[in-house]
Amino acid sequence: MSSPVQIPFQSMVIIDRSLETPVYLQIVHQLINAIQRGVLIPGIQLPGSRALSQELAVHRKTIVSVYDELHAQGWTEIIPNKGTFVSSKSPAKRSDSLKYNTEFLTSYPSTTGFQIKQNILLDVPAVGSNATLEFTDGLPDIRIAPLDRLAKVYGGILKRKSSHKHFGYSHVEGNEFYRDTLANYLNNTRGLHITRQNILTTKGIHMSIYLAANLLIDKGDLVVVGDLSYYVANMIFQEAGAGILPVSVDEDGISVEAIKKLCETRKIRMLYLTPHHHYPTTVTLSAERRLELLSLSVQYGFIILEDDYDYDFHYSSSPVLPLTSADRHGMVVYIGSFCNSLAPGFRSGYLVAPENLIRELGKLRRIVDRQGDMLMEQALGELLEEREIQRHLKKAVKIYQERRDSLCQLLASELGEYVSFSSPSGGLSIWTKWDPALNLMRISKNCAAQNLHLPQKLLYQTENVTAIRLGFGNLSLPEMEQAIEILKYSVEKM
Template sequence: MSSPVQIPFKSMVVIDRLLDTPVYLQIVHQMINAIQRGVLTPGIQLPGSRTLSQQLDVHRKTIIAVYDELNAQGWTEIQPNKGTFVSSKSPARRSDSLKYNTEFLTSYPAKTGFGFKQNILLDKPFVSTDSALEFTDGLPDIRLAPLDRLSKVYGGILKRKSSHKHFGYSHVEGNEFYRETLAHYLNNTRGLHITQNNILTTRGIHMSIYLASNMLIDKGDLVIVGDLSYYVANMIFQEAGASIIPVTVDEDGISVEAIKKLCETKKIRMLYLTPHHHYPTTVTLSAERRLELLSLSAQYGFIILEDDYDYDFHYNSSPVLPLTSADRHGMVVYIGSFCNSLAPGFRSGYLVAPENLIQELGKFRRIVDRQGDMLMEQALGELLEEREIQRHLKKALKIYQERRDSLCDLLTSELGDFVSFSAPPGGLSIWTKWNPELNLMRISKNCLAQNLHLPQKLLYQTESVTAMRLGFGNLSVEEMTEAVGILKNAVKKG
């Protein structure tokens, strides 16, 4: 048994008086750490309270509190007339108590001690930045969101006694009031004929795609996507075990003829579409092709996963109704969200499908997200009922159309020699095609040096494509003018 004076506690215990954690608890935590890692071995005697208080330069009462806490937690034991000892029942491995290292006691392991699956498919293609300006792939301007009204409604919900039910667990597919008002809203704006039983609430588009993929796709299933397509959706499909088949997209949307030929020779499980404004090219799927795809889906039995991520923004005419509005055979699973309509931070998405699938998806969702955010869903439901969201979208639409037109004018006047594009009929981004001799990655780096973030995920450069998806929704006209000026300088340098 080692004598307590042989252990240099002054070097072992580091006290930071600027922390909120009380000093006695800092000492307790570090001594427990030392016991757990075998630096203080079972049976070793600890110094008396007076001695240890002098070594650590703290009041004796602090050390008494330390020893009381250690004893209460079972890490030490008091032997009458002998002193305080590290409990002999401690599971700590035995080692030389003097071979300690302060870093060893205060650091966390850099790597696991076990192996695990690693998947390059899920590597995060996002990079954070402190740049003052940023082009996105089509995010809204959170400065336009009705935050004041939302905060008042949300605060009112918290104060109501009737809202107490939302603080407990639920076993439904989302807030019932929200699903009821959402069904009414979707029926009015998208030509649907659904009830709340056809809706599962989610945390956004990505969660909806994930739930649908894991429920509907088995390993080896074939999923058709556009060429090009949404990279996150592609990763989710592949993670679910699917093999992706890209199909050409032209000015009328995805090629129906190519899909038909694939169906004649292969068993297709799913078709993933962003038909209102194809991601990333922004083209709208023609009415003729919509009807043809619904017919093919019923004939060959493949699921249509319709991602309607920005239905609420259409400028030149009325929005084209989604495929699910004309689905008579239950082949379409429709997903949408308010993340683009309001702000990305409002993780409120939804999935629309026949009731039997919603019930099964509800079971699966409860594993990863037991009930969603019942309070926020209540608030959104009330905003829908009082038409606050509808008024916000009507105002925002005019602002976003002005920003779209401004970006089109700026690209033409400042970069017309390098870029070509068509003004999109809706959405919050423009698909721009660039001189293939340009190096888009180098342009991105040049922009970053001038305080403009041009993320890699917006850049598409292969042997056949040199393009960028430039979002305009998050930038005011003044900010956009500055951003395009920086982009112009970056292109000339690149």
């Protein structure tokens, strides 16, 4: 057995005085680590507090505290008149205390010691960037969100004597007050006829799609999407075991004729739509096609998953009502959120469906998000009730329309020889088609060098498509001018 003198504690224990962790706890953690990994074996004697304090250049009281903590946790045992020893109950049974590696003791494993599944379906392009300017996927400007009012309402809820009810486990479908006010809001703005029993609250559109796919899709089912379609939704469907069937999209939206032909030869389980503004091309599904799709869904029995991610932003006229507003047979599952209406950080989504489906989805949500965010839902419910969100949206639509018009003007005047586009009737993005001779990835890299982030996920370049989805909602007018100036420079540098 090694004696205390033979163990090089000075090399084994690394003290970093810049950390917030107290020095004695740093020593405790590293000694426990050494015991757990067999560097300090059971029964070995530790140096006296004076000797170890001198070796580690710390105060003797620090080592006394170290030994007290080790003993309290059961890692050491004290034998009267002999000293402190590593507990014989330690799980490490064999090791050479001199064959240690400091990095081994202070680092965390970089890989698992067991095999794991690596899912390439869920790989997405990196989104991080230090650039101060960015074209997004169609995100809102959080600078104009009613954060002050939200903070006051949220803080007021916390101060109420009745707030304790929001801290317990909640109703499985979400905050009942919020679902009541949300049902009224959706009835007034989307032409629905629902109650809170038809609403499940979620943490955003992605969670809603995931829950719906997990419950409604079995391995081998077929899901029809637009060509092109929302890549995250496609990933979720494929992860659930579905096969993806893309069909063409034109200026009136997804092709009903193509879907009908598929239904005549194959069993379709689900149709995923972003009808208000198709993702990524922003075209609106015509009213005629909406009714035809509802009829087809009844005839062939497929589910319509309606993702209404930016319904609140429409500029020229009243928006076409969602398919679910005309659904008389319970074929549509409707998804929306306030993430785009307010700010992405407000992870507040919702799913609308017949009551029997909401109950089953609620059971599924309970095992991944039992509580939800009852406080935030209460705050959003109160903002809806006092019409603060409605006033914000009315103001925001005017701001975003001005930004849409500005971006269209800048694209036409500065980049007209390279790009073509149509001004969208709503939403926070423009679908731009570019000269096929251009390399979009190289343009993106040129932009990055000039402090403009043009994310890879916005770029669409194949044999048939050379396009960029340019989000404008997050950019002020001066920022947009600067961004287009950089984009023009990056294109001309090709």
